[in-house]
Amino acid sequence: MVTTGSDIHQQERRLIIAASLLALFLGALDALVMSAAMPTIISELGGLSLYAWVYSAYFLARAVSLPVFGKLSDLFPTKTLMVVSIAVFSAASVAAGMSPSMGFLVAARVFQGIGAGGIFALVYVVLSDVSPKGQRGKTLSLASSVWGISSLIGPTLGGFIVTYFSWRWIFYINLPLGLLSLAGIGFFFRELREKPGDVDLDWAGISCFSGAVLAGLTLIMTGGREIPWASSTGIMLAVAAVILGIGFVLTERRAKNPFVDFSFFRHPGFALGNLMTFGASMAMFSLFAYAPLYLQGALSQTPMVVGYAMLSLSLGWSVGSLLMGRVVDRVGARLASITGTLFMTAGALFCLGFDMDTALLWCFFVFILIGFGMGFISLSTLLIVQDSVKKADLGMATSLHQFARTFGGTVGVGICGAVVTQRLFSGLEQGGKGVVASMSGSGGEMGSRLRESLSHMFQPEFQAQLPPQTLEVLRTAVLDGVGAAFVIVSVICSIGLILGLFLPKGTD
Template sequence: MTTERIDPTGVGLRSERGPILLAVMLSTSLVALDATILATAVPSVVEDLGGFTQFPWLFSIYLLAQAVSVPIYGKLADLRGRKPMILFGVTLFVVGSVLCGFAWSMPSLIAFRLIQGLGAGAIQPIGMTIIGDIYTVAERAKVQGYLASVWGISSFVGPTLGGVFSDYISWRWIFFVNVPLGVAAAIVLRRRFQEQAIEQTKHRIDYAGAVLLAVGGSLLLLGLLEGGVMWAWDSPTSIGILTVAVLLIIAFAFVERRAAEPILPPWVLSRRVLNAANATAFLIGLLMMGLSTYVPVFAQGVLGTTALVAGFALAAMTIGWPISASLSGRIYLRLGFRATMLIGAAFVVLGSAVLWTVGLHSSVWHLAAACFVIGVGLGFSSAPAVVAAQSSVDWQHRGVVTGANMFSRSVGSAVGVAAFGAVANGEIAARLGGAHADLEKLPATVLAPAVHDVFVGAAGAAVLLVVAVLFMPNRLKPPA
């Protein structure tokens, strides 16, 4: 079988890089829009299809499928080439979107969201890998700033489109809108993205490792996402799921040590630069999920803002992120990766300290300012971490390390849901004498201290981010 591979230096592709970047941005917009557009349409979906108790699975099943498939796609991109895998991901996402648009019941919509998630698992990591292939280290952070801006724009456009479609047209169009974006991205990638063919090679796919990672990772994320929500943490269901997940992941580790071409090679866990980059990604995922979940809750439930204003407060983070991500390249070329990431971690600590001071009588601008500063810090931390990881390996391993980094962020998000949820629920239960209640129905005097404890936890995570960054090798700098 002949596989196509890219020239890792990007030589000969400069005239095509603009269209390829545009195609990657269009592909990324599929995932970015999907992250926000559905939330505002949930009431319309439930009114049409029913299944109110099942609608959280619309998000959980998507996140599960996306997260566990990322490392597998990363490895396949190294074995088969970037182009076929990202085209497969875009196609799968578009097919899943069309099926979601025609869903006839909540279970069918959940099943089709699974297909969407499997497509999304290929799009983001392989898109970032392509950027790592065709752009130099000096150019990469600026380009990643463009990709981050897609998420920033989507944070505004997504909720707006979701509301417009559900109120004036049909909620089904929140899925159909993906079709033209996906088709345009696929056409440009197919025509403009030419990988260089190499000699015919045969590969031994690590099927056992893929299955163990998919099942074990799914159960782990499921236990973290639904623990304390669908079932109690100390219930037999929760204990059983997490126990089986741990056993399968241990089995996965043993299989990877003997596999000819492992999905996640053991050396990924033995290199200091990769461990530091993945730990950074884990904590970034944890912080993002904590803020995304509880900043809007605080804005609406405590400060009394509308849902739209609450969304804009959170969007301040996604404005700061691309700005700093695009600027980080100039800094890490001069100071190195660790120094740049430390600057970012310092901004995150500062923003978390400002967030800690938000209270019952604060303004929404106070809340938004904290989010903006944290966003600046996350941009300075995340972009150099990914570039450092990609730059530490050759072409044939770049997909694996990028996938591992994205997987670490997904696991961090799931842990953030579990940890911050436990913190908030514990404070609420203590103030209500052991009783539990919905966040939306709580008085501000109960909700404020509960969310404040989450903000304190976020400050603790920010300090851990500094520690993780300190593990990045001090002498590691971009190649000349």
């Protein structure tokens, strides 16, 4: 028997929400604790060449599986899919903890990513399903608090586990928490939406979509670094992404039950909502990636201070979403979206005024303002997208919104990374009058290290070898490079503000 969210007993609802948020917490925490453990893992397992793929394999698998699980939740029991996702993530975590080599760890991370993709897609569907009438925004906002809590305790927890136990326990700890989440979903969640009896799954569409996303994201994430853009591998990935993308469009137009129903995008709320979250994520994750370069390279702040600054972005996001969840059903999702883009645009424009004398407290305020706006946008656009489709398509609509956020963040970091790197080295070459030559002088070791990773320029042993005037040139070049990223972020946020004005009035 299918019930509604209002039919669920309050105690049952609380347990379902708690179990769902616990599952989301596992996925959100995973990437954060990994950063603290990776040096130790490399020292024990070796395989330095696979370092980046421990992250990339997880991210790519998560990005591809997220919309797939969303579609499946519209066709098959959500409870079953949620249980499978948590079980796969937990089992893969145990396998990762038992890894005898880096290759095995990367393979385990692929399955962790598949499970996490299912969790990230289905948690928002479950929360939407169990929400009482008029409280969907409030319930969904709880998920944002999970991200804030994860960002607070993740790095510290990872360091604690590695120091006092073993790096393997950053994976093993997922098992008891995963079992607890499984119990909550398994015992208390009931199916809340009608599902079709006769399922005709669009395997061709799923395959083309997954292949195009996998090829495209791999190129964006590794292009210009592990894989040269003009290399045969880079060209093959680009060609594969284009061909599979075209194949996906052609397949979906002929499919009886398409994986992605293109008619969704005819609704202004659906199209604009996803486009706005795509742009907001481009801006937000670009700041997460490159604001630390400004703080540490141009303002000469310590890594701890940089961490606090990035925490202000995360907390602003969480607090903004929690606050919006309390009022969105009264003020309307359209107004909330416009307000969020206004906050982000104002903060991004403030970033354009950052220089080498900017007060740290001002930076914190600006980052909180931007994070606050992102909290408004991420929740309000999700509500707009969900309201643009029939309830039977809730899973696909929700997962496409999550995918737009993931894809937007990846594209933003990729574009800003290319611009920052080019402007940075151009500034060193033009303003340094031999600085690059001095850095790559005898043997060229220091220059090659710098070009391999921007982080090398902040290493004490690297900066200790540079005279004061060279350090000043370096700071100026960093400011110029990251300043270009701030310009891109400002343009993206301004476009988002304009798009928000075209949201349908009915979403108020």
